[in-house]
Amino acid sequence: MHFKIRPAKKEDCKEISRLIMELAVYEKMPDQVKIAHEVLVFSMSYNCLTPDPQFHCSTSVELERDGFCENPFFQCLVAEVPEEHKSKEGFTVVGYALYFYTYSTWKGRSIFLEDLYVMPEFRGNGIGKGLLCKVAEVGKKKECVRLQLSVLDWNTPSRDFYAAKGAQDLTVSEGWHAIRFDGQSLDNLANEAAKI
Amino acid sequence: MHFKIRPAKKEDCKEISRLIMELAVYEKMPDQVKIAHEVLVFSMSYNCLTPDPQFHCSTSVELERDGFCENPFFQCLVAEVPEEHKSKEGFTVVGYALYFYTYSTWKGRSIFLEDLYVMPEFRGNGIGKGLLCKVAEVGKKKECVRLQLSVLDWNTPSRDFYAAKGAQDLTVSEGWHAIRFDGQSLDNLANEAAKI
Numbered sequence: 001m002h003f004k005i006r007p008a009k010k011e012d013c014k015e016i017s018r019l020i021m022e023l024a025v026y027e028k029m030p031d032q033v034k035i036a037h038e039v040l041v042f043s044m045s046y047n048c049l050t051p052d053p054q055f056h057c058s059t060s061v062e063l064e065r066d067g068f069c070e071n072p073f074f075q076c077l078v079a080e081v082p083e084e085h086k087s088k089e090g091f092t093v094v095g096y097a098l099y100f101y102t103y104s105t106w107k108g109r110s111i112f113l114e115d116l117y118v119m120p121e122f123r124g125n126g127i128g129k130g131l132l133c134k135v136a137e138v139g140k141k142k143e144c145v146r147l148q149l150s151v152l153d154w155n156t157p158s159r160d161f162y163a164a165k166g167a168q169d170l171t172v173s174e175g176w177h178a179i180r181f182d183g184q185s186l187d188n189l190a191n192e193a194a195k196i
Numbered sequence: 197m198h199f200k201i202r203p204a205k206k207e208d209c210k211e212i213s214r215l216i217m218e219l220a221v222y223e224k225m226p227d228q229v230k231i232a233h234e235v236l237v238f239s240m241s242y243n244c245l246t247p248d249p250q251f252h253c254s255t256s257v258e259l260e261r262d263g264f265c266e267n268p269f270f271q272c273l274v275a276e277v278p279e280e281h282k283s284k285e286g287f288t289v290v291g292y293a294l295y296f297y298t299y300s301t302w303k304g305r306s307i308f309l310e311d312l313y314v315m316p317e318f319r320g321n322g323i324g325k326g327l328l329c330k331v332a333e334v335g336k337k338k339e340c341v342r343l344q345l346s347v348l349d350w351n352t353p354s355r356d357f358y359a360a361k362g363a364q365d366l367t368v369s370e371g372w373h374a375i376r377f378d379g380q381s382l383d384n385l386a387n388e389a390a391k392i
Contacts, residue, residue, distance in 0.1 A: 106253050
């Protein structure tokens with residue numbers, strides 16, 4: 001199937017938001033993905049409404065604000081198919097790769113792939129691989145020496161795919177753990193800063 | 197002990213490079229840290245020369261280029277003590293926190309703490325905690341909802357410190373693994389992009 005990968009424009013944010021929602025449903029509720037996906041696809045709003053009240057993903061307005069400003073927080077590529085191959089629901093933007101630049105004080109510039117997603121009915125056409133390779137190409141052009149990403153341990157298809165392409169699992173090989181402060185714990189830290 | 201935390205200036209890059217080197221020695225060679233530290237401290241060049249030929253950390257020139265340009269790849273805070281408390285070797289910049297902004301499509305703006313380091317002889321004075329809190333404050337001002345970082349599994353003092361401050365270990369609680377492409381595997385991906 002023919003497809004095109006191109007940098008996202010501000011006008012794509014509504015479509016990207018829809019795809020973020022689909023990916024979130026897949027990652028957040030692996031056992032319910034089928035039904036959740038149907039709920040999603042037949043929802044008219046794509047407004048992050050799911051059975052899980054904790055569930056939130058970036059809306060189109062947030063994406064426009066954070067990705068299309070001076071010093072953007074992220075950048076994005078989208079995969080597009082021609083009109084004649086549009087999805088059942090009429091979509092032509094069928095996948096995305098959202099990334100940003102990070103920095104290693106040991107190695108220098110890095111690119112981090114936050115999200116990589118292709119709609120289920122378009123998988124098996126090389127679109128996911130295409131998006132990954134294009135992000136690598138963008139990174140190399142910016143003189144990045146690493147492309148990093150995070151993956152869930154139960155997501156064997158993705159882990160195998162990355163391993164087959166030569167990636168290292170740093171959690172397994174070197175013992176790196178991801179640590180997060182948010183909500184009250186983040187507020188507490190920030191409030192203590194005022195006393196210093 | 198009195199100390200001040202302030203944003204790094206371009207002129208601080210030589211000092212930051214020295215501290216990066218110390219942290220790298222600590223993380224890379226835990227069993228050899230004492231001797232490696234002495235090698236480092238008595239080296240006149242601080243030029244990333246260690247017994248490990250794989251060992252490289254960002255030089256002052258790289259830091260100036262990548263951190264003090266338009267759209268910088270990172271930002272940095274330094275901890276400074278007054279002249280009368282300078283280190284044995286005469287240093288007053290005794291710690292640093294290097295960070296950058298990332299993005300979660302579920303939650304929005306995040307801040308990532310890449311390095312946090314305080315020289316051993318200045319530990320126990322709240323400087324590390326001060327740097328962490330100041331980064332949290334910087335993040336909150338930018339409307340970040342998360343502060344994230346990575347830690348090695350053998351680094352129990354740091355893991356305990358973050359846990360005591362309310363951080364979640366996402367590798368333990370949710371199963372997130374860190375994946376990396378670099379060297380040949382990154383080149384291979386980028387080269388494949390040209391064929392798409």
